Amino acid sequence: EPEVTQTPSHQVTQMGQEVILRCVPISNHLYFYWYRQILGQKVEFLVSFYNNEISEKSEIFDDQFSVERPDGSNFTLKIRSTKLEDSAMYFCASSTPSTGLYEQYFGPGTRLTVT
Amino acid sequence: DQQVKQNSPSLSVQEGRISILNCDYTNSMFDYFLWYKKYPAEGPTFLISISSIKDKNEDGRFTVFLNKSAKHLSLHIVPSQPGDSAVYFCAASHTGNQFYFGTGTSLTVIP
Numbered sequence: 001e002p003e004v005t006q007t008p009s010h011q012v013t014q015m016g017q018e019v020i021l022r023c024v025p026i027s028n029h030l031y032f033y034w035y036r037q038i039l040g041q042k043v044e045f046l047v048s049f050y051n052n053e054i055s056e057k058s059e060i061f062d063d064q065f066s067v068e069r070p071d072g073s074n075f076t077l078k079i080r081s082t083k084l085e086d087s088a089m090y091f092c093a094s095s096t097p098s099t100g101l102y103e104q105y106f107g108p109g110t111r112l113t114v115t
Numbered sequence: 116d117q118q119v120k121q122n123s124p125s126l127s128v129q130e131g132r133i134s135i136l137n138c139d140y141t142n143s144m145f146d147y148f149l150w151y152k153k154y155p156a157e158g159p160t161f162l163i164s165i166s167s168i169k170d171k172n173e174d175g176r177f178t179v180f181l182n183k184s185a186k187h188l189s190l191h192i193v194p195s196q197p198g199d200s201a202v203y204f205c206a207a208s209h210t211g212n213q214f215y216f217g218t219g220t221s222l223t224v225i226p
Contacts, residue, residue, distance in 0.1 A: 004158070035216075042119075043159065043204060043216040056212040091158050102147050102211050106158030 002026045004107035006092050012113045013082055021077045021110045023092030032075045033093040033104060034067065036060070043091070049075065082114045118142045119207050121217035129225050134192040136220050138205035141186065145207040149214065150179060150190045153202045162203075163190070195224045 005024045013019050025032050034046040047057040049067055066078045075094075079086055089111050093104040120139045128134045136150075146167040151159035165172040165179045165188065172179050178191045192199055202221045206214040 031212075033212075042218045043206075045213045045215070048212040056210060058213060093158070102149060102164060102208065102214075103161045104149075104214070105161065106151075108156070108158050 004092055004094055004105050006090075006107035006110050008110060009108070010111045010113070012115065015084055015114055016081050019079050019082055019112065021079075021090050021092075021112070023075045023077070023107055024073050025075055025092065025094030026096075026105055027073070029094035029096040029105070031055075031095045031104075032067075032069070033095075034077045035091040035093065035106075036088040037091065037109075038085075038088040046077070079112075082112075084114050087112055087114045118145075118215045119205060119217040121203075121205060121220050123220050124218070125221040125223070127223045127225060128195045130197055131194045134190075134195045134199065134222055134224070136190040136192075136203050136205075136222065138188045138190075138217050139186060140188075140207050140215075142207070142209065142215075143186065144209040145215075147208045147211060148179070148181060148188050149206045149208075150177075151204045151206065151216075152199075153204060153219070159204060192222075195222075197224045197226050200224045 007022045032049040037043045045058050047061045048055045064080045068076050089109040091109045092107045095104045149164040150162040153159045163174050163177045163179050165181050181188045202219040204219045206216045208214045
């Protein structure tokens, strides 16, 4: 069964450093998303991406964040200068109209630890 | 910002009985709702959805009920199985892009 994959599973970085979290969505999916979950809190929407551009973003997704689909398979989230409060699980998700536009398939997540 | 709330952080149910998980929302513009199940160290898995034009959607052992006037939805699992033990999140959206998640309810099904 096709699945969303994410790398790395755990990333440790120092405050102020740039990190890139990588995702490979399901191959025929057209819509891509990033979410995060701070430990003990709810899953929060960051950004959605369609047709090579951001379609919606939350107030969390400020200028420190960017997304890119550099090729036909990868979808990346970059945090330019990490802060302690960026420590969280980051989930990538994808969806496609043929399986139900709102049915988002999630990857296993990347745990980001900022020290 | 607590647009979606799950007021019960945990629930324990005997195997074979019904599990009822509840979710409340505040934004009357929400028109699509989903339930996700999450195991530790995994991403959320889509379970079932409902749009605001319906008040019930059923898929096997899972049924979601929507009460728009009360801004309340619930997930019923019948019969509950030990493998259903997980954290359940409800999520709601107006645009279909940005989903607002609840804080989750940890379900334990006791064999």
